[in-house]
């Protein structure tokens with residue numbers, strides 16, 4: 379299991395540049411060994427930060443990417459609340475990922491059926507495996523410590539028998555969503571959290587310094603587990619919470 383590494387960045391542009399550099403390496407390595415790069419992303423501010431530098435990267439073979447959503451709101455794909463729409467506008471309109479490799483919610487289905495269908499879509503790409511092993515999952519974090527659509531004290535935190543689950547009672551609107559479950563997230567080779575803003579600094583202090591349990595803090599990864607925070611989000615995290623003995627400034 380990967381050791382958690384926390385990095386503090388001076389700006390969101392610095393996070394975008396570092397994401398771009400990591401993704402270029404991970405993508406090239408995955409494509410060389412398996413012929414494809416499997417990535418899952420979430421919504422919020424992540425699509426914009428992710429795309430800022432990456433969308434101009436001409437060295438990446440986007441034709442070999444398979445893009446999934448770590449969580450999705452159960453709304454039409456062209457609805458303002460759709461995570462896919464946010465990723466499409468920020469990234470997909472600018473890079474040549476084949477449309478058939480962008481794995482979207484089937485919005486016409488009820489949430490429970492949409493979750494089952496999304497699991498089938500995962501199986502079509504990952505094959506007959508016990509769990510999919512994403513090359514990379516990129517996640518945001520809410521001020522309440524949630525990630526994907528895994529919210530504090532929610533029963534979905536305990537789901538282990540499905541790859542994709544649905545919920546109808548998200549505390550953050552909209553209420554109906556689908557989400558990857560912990561077994562899938564924690565089986566990724568690399569997980570990178572991206573979190574910005576002063577509204578998260580107390581939560582990160584509680585999670586990293588005091589060991590308080592938050593849904594995002596339960597995430598692990600097989601090889602790399604990175605937390606990319608901007609300075610306002612990281613300012614209260616103590617030096618001893620990092621492996622290097624000091625908050626790493628990237």
Ligand SMILES: O=C(O)[C@H](O)[C@@H](O)[C@H](O)[C@H](O)COP(=O)(O)O
Nearest residue numbers: 420421422423424518519520526
């Ligand atoms: O579906 C959602 O509601 C979002 O995906 C949500 O989970 C988001 O990722 C976090 O709340 C962080 O959002 P920010 O990055 O905008 O703070």
